Amino acid sequence: MRSLCRRSADSLFDRRPTNMILQKIQQGLGQAGASLASLIKVALMSRRATPRERNKDLGTIIIMGNGPSLRDAMEHNLDTLMRYPRMAVNLSALAPDFQLLKPEQYILADIAFFLKEKSGKVPALWEALAAVNWEMTLWLPATARKMPEVGKLPDNVKVKYYNLTPIEGWKWLTHRLYDSGLGMPRPRNVLIPAIICAMRCGYTRILLIGADHNWSKTLWVTDRNRVVSVQPHFYKDDDAELKRAEEIFKNVRLHEVYENYAIAFRSYHNLKPYLEKRDIKVLNATPGSFIDAFDRTTLGAQKE
Numbered sequence: 001m002r003s004l005c006r007r008s009a010d011s012l013f014d015r016r017p018t019n020m021i022l023q024k025i026q027q028g029l030g031q032a033g034a035s036l037a038s039l040i041k042v043a044l045m046s047r048r049a050t051p052r053e054r055n056k057d058l059g060t061i062i063i064m065g066n067g068p069s070l071r072d073a074m075e076h077n078l079d080t081l082m083r084y085p086r087m088a089v090n091l092s093a094l095a096p097d098f099q100l101l102k103p104e105q106y107i108l109a110d111i112a113f114f115l116k117e118k119s120g121k122v123p124a125l126w127e128a129l130a131a132v133n134w135e136m137t138l139w140l141p142a143t144a145r146k147m148p149e150v151g152k153l154p155d156n157v158k159v160k161y162y163n164l165t166p167i168e169g170w171k172w173l174t175h176r177l178y179d180s181g182l183g184m185p186r187p188r189n190v191l192i193p194a195i196i197c198a199m200r201c202g203y204t205r206i207l208l209i210g211a212d213h214n215w216s217k218t219l220w221v222t223d224r225n226r227v228v229s230v231q232p233h234f235y236k237d238d239d240a241e242l243k244r245a246e247e248i249f250k251n252v253r254l255h256e257v258y259e260n261y262a263i264a265f266r267s268y269h270n271l272k273p274y275l276e277k278r279d280i281k282v283l284n285a286t287p288g289s290f291i292d293a294f295d296r297t298t299l300g301a302q303k304e
Contacts, residue, residue: 035169042165042182047142049181050160056202060302061085061105062285063194063208066092069286070210074101077299084207084302087198089190091121093128107139107197109164109190114144132157139197162197168270175274185267188260189213192267199280206282209299213290215261219254227252268293 062084064070073081074097087105090113092098106129108114113122126149129138135156142161144150150159165183167174177183184196191211198206218230272293275282283297 031169035173038165038167038169038174038177038183041167042177045143045165046163046182047145047161049142049162050200052179052181052200053202057204058085058202060205060207061087061198061201061203063087063191063198063206063211064089064092064101064103065191065208065210065212065286066090067210067212067286067289069212069288072287073209073285073299080299080302081209085203087194089194091125093125093132094121098128102134103136105137105139105198105201107190107194108144109141109187109193114141114147126152129153129157137201139193160197162193162200164193171273174270175277178274185270186263188264188267192264192271195271195275195282199275199278204280206280207297207299207302208282208284208289208291208294209286211284211286211289211291213264213286214288216258216290219257221254226250227254227257229257265291265293 062081064086066089081101085105086101086103087107088098088101088103089107090110092101092103093106112118112120113125115122118126130149130152132154133156135158137158137160138153139160139162140147140150141164143164145161153159163181163183164187166186167177167183168186174185178185178196181200185192187193191208195206195208215229215231220228222228268291272282282294284291284294285297285299285302287298289296
């Protein structure tokens with residue numbers, strides 16, 4: 001019996017090199033497939049983007065995610081927050097604090113903003129952007145170039161374009177595609193294109209605040225097996241917005257939600273080595289953030 005067990009263990013050990021080779025082959029084929037798919041996506045989805053500012057160092061910018069921790073930053077570190085250029089995202093133009101923050105940069109990434117039939121808060125968002133009375137750069141997907149709302153923006157709002165095309169595969173290929181502006185790591189969250197566009201502006205140090213990303217804390221399943229996710233923001237969501245969010249999850253399964261979370265967090269890790277090779281530093285100044293790709297700091301630790 002001992003001899004049989006020993007032979008079985010030896011047989012398993014002998015297969016380890018073979019398993020490792022097969023795993024490497026599988027990974028290589030996966031990378032090749034992802035790279036080919038990325039090239040096809042670029043050909044079908046990407047459009048002319050605004051060229052990247054090269055040989056330019058604008059220093060630090062703060063990207064303000066819409067997580068609830070942004071409220072704490074405004075209450076306790078407003079002076080520090082206002083000391084640096086700021087980028088706002090998605091629906092933040094509808095927040096009462098928008099006129100106070102007056103961000104120099106703004107980015108839209110949610111597909112709902114660019115649909116032909118606009119509903120919910122989207123019309124009000126475009127009205128708020130059209131009412132901006134300070135110098136601001138608005139980043140939009142390149143496919144939104146001909147939207148009628150773009151033509152209604154004032155002259156002080158400068159529009160720049162980027163591609164939301166999701167890129168995966170060989171690192172040498174993905175980094176070249178990022179450089180060209182033809183795509184980016186899978187943009188499951190607006191902060192991915194926000195970081196990319198901040199870099200393309202010429203900022204070399206990027207601080208993230210309001211990037212809580214602790215969505216799993218607000219996720220549960222009802223007794224009717226319905227997935228519910230309440231994602232709070234630094235501004236108060238009205239009943240209509242909460243109803244819209246509930247409708248989005250109507251036919252979503254829990255494993256699909258976690259798969260989406262995994263994609264979002266993986267994208268930060270895919271982006272990090274690209275930024276490091278270009279001497280772009282991203283620091284996460286969000287207390288309790290679930291993003292584990294970037295070094296941590298605090299707004300209070302920032303100096304002139």
